[in-house]
Amino acid sequence: MKSHLKTIATRTARALIFTSNPSILIDEFISLCHRRELSRAMEAMNSLQRHGIRADAVTYSELIKCCVAHRAIEQGRAVHKHICSNGHTPQTFLNNVLLNMYVKFNLLADARNLFDEMAERNVVSWTTMISAYSNNKFNGEALGLLVLMQREGVRPNMFTFSSVLRVCDGLETLRQLHSGIVKFGLDSDVFVRSALIDVYAKWGELDDGFCVFNEMVTGDLIVWNSIIGGFAQNGRGEEALDLFKVMRTAGFPANQASLTSVLRACTGLALLELGRQVHAHLLKLESDLILNNALLDMYCKCGSLEEASFVFEKMSERDVISWSTMIAGLAQNGQTTEALELFESMKSSGPTPNYITMVGVLFACSHAGLVDDGWYYFRSMKRLFDIDPGREHYGCMVDLLGRAGKLGEAIRFILKLQCEPDITIWRILLGACRVHRNVDLAIYVGKKILELEPGDEGTYILLSNIYANSQRWEDVVAVRKIMDGRGLKKEPGCSWIEFNKKVHAFMLGDKSHPQIDEIIMKMSLLMRRLMEVGYVPDTNFVLHDLEGEQKEDALQYHSEKLAIVFGLINIPKEKTIRIIKNLRICCDCHTFAKLFSMIENRHIVIRDPVRFHHFRNGVCSCGDYW
C-alpha cells in the first residue's frame, strides 16, 4: 500500500516539473533537494532556469549538499554556474557552501579560486580553506592563511585552531598557536584541548600536553583518549594505564580508540595478561580495524604467536597494516618460514605490500640468514610493487649480509648506496662485527659512529664488549675511561615478569625483591644441575676488574636469570615463563636459558628491545643468531 502511494506521489511530482506554475515548481525543487534526489533536482533546476526563476540560498545549499552526498562533481559545477548566471554574486553563506563543496571533492585549486574571488570572507570561509590545506598536508599554506585572516581582522575560532593544529610544523609554532588559543579565549574548548594535547604529544612534549589536560575542568572521552594515547605512544605505558583507570572511575566508558591505546601500552610493557583482558572486553564493542590491528600487534610483541594468528584469522577485515604486523611479528619471533609464506599469500590474495611490509620481509630474511631470498625480495620491491628501497631496507640488507658474515660485501653495499650512510647503518654493521668477532672492522666502524654521535654510549659498550671478547683488557679499560670521562654510564640491566596481575622487576644484583632469598637458594641448586649438563659460565662480558669467582657471581645475578628463577618458583609448570628485558640478552644468559628450558622442561620467552627468544627443549628460536 505504502509503495503504491509512493508511486503515485512520484508520478505527480514528475508531472509537476513540467507545469509552468513558478511557485509549484520551486516547492517541488525544494522537496527534491531535501530528499537528495539529485538527477531530478538537477532537471528541476534547469527548468527553473528556463523560466528565469531563482531559488533562495538555503535551497541551493541543499542542492549542493545533495551533489556532495552523491559525489557528483560535474553537477556541482553546474549548480555553481547556475547560481552565478546572469551576473549574480552569491552571498557569503552560499559561497561558503560552494567552497565546502570543492573542498569535499578535493578540488583545492577550484576552492582557492572561489575563495580569492569572494567579496566577503568570514571565519567559516577562512576555516574551510585552512582545513582543506591542513587535510592535504599543505602545512605552510594552512599556517599562512591563519596569519592572513588575523591581519584582515577575522577572529579565528575553535574550528580554525583544531584544523591548523594538525599541520603544526614544530614546537615553536605549536607554542605560538597555543598562545593564540589562549588569547582568543578558546583554551577551554574540548576540541582545541584534545588537538593541543595530541600535538604536544606528537612533538614529544608530553608533559606540556599533560598540563593542558590537567587545566581541564570538564572534558569528554576524546580528551581522555588524547592524553592516554599520548602516554601510550611515547613509551610511558604505566602512566597511560593509570590514567585509563582514572578515566573509568570518572565514569567514561572506553571506546575503540581508548582500548587501542591501552593495548599499545600493554604492548610496550609486554603485559600479556592485561592485553588478554582487553581482548575479552573489546569483543563487546563493534569491531574496529585499528583496534584489531593493535590487538594483533600486542599478541605478537608479547610473544604469543598462537593468539596473534588466531586474531588475524578471525578478523573480519584485514588491511595492509594487519598483514605487515603479522609478517613482522612472525619474523621477530623466529618463525621465518611462516612469515615468508604469509608474505607469499599476501602477494596472491592480500592487499598490496607497502614500504613497511618489505621491512618486515627483509628483517625475516636477515634474522634467518637467508641471503639469497633477501636479495630476491630487495630487488623485487620496485618491480613488483613500485616501492623504492629506502634507508630502512638498506639497513636490513646490511644486517642480512653482516649477520651472514659477509662483512666485506656489507661494506661494499654501504659504499654503493645512493644516500650518505647514516649512523643506523653503521650501528648495524657494528652489530655484525660483534657477532663475527671482527675486531679491526669494529674499531673502524665504531669510530665512524662516534664521529657522527660522540656521546653514543651504546657504541662504547659494544666496543668494550668486543675488546673483552678478544681478551683485550687494556682496550676495555681505555674505553671505560673515555666513558667515565664523558660521564656515560651503562643503563642497568632490568628484567620484568608479570605474575598475579603484578609486574615483578629485577635489576642486576638487586636484592630488594621479597622472594630474593628463595630465588638465590634455588639459583645455586639450579647452577649445580646446569653445570652437570655442561653449563660453563661465560664471563667474557663481565666487568674485567672482577676476579674469576666474582665474575661468575655477577653473572648469576643478571636480571634475566633472577626473573627466570622467579618464574620457576611462581609460574605453574604448564605455563610459559615470559620475561621482558630493557637490554639485549647476553650470551651467558642465553645459554643458561636454553639449558634451563631443557632440564626443567619449561617454555621461556624473553623479549629484549629488538627481538624474541623462545626457549624450548634446549633450543632457542633465534637459532643462536641475534
Next chain:
DNA sequence: AGCCATATAT
C-alpha cells in the same frame, strides 16, 4: 573541528 594500528639498528 579533536582521539586509536605496522618496520630496520642500539
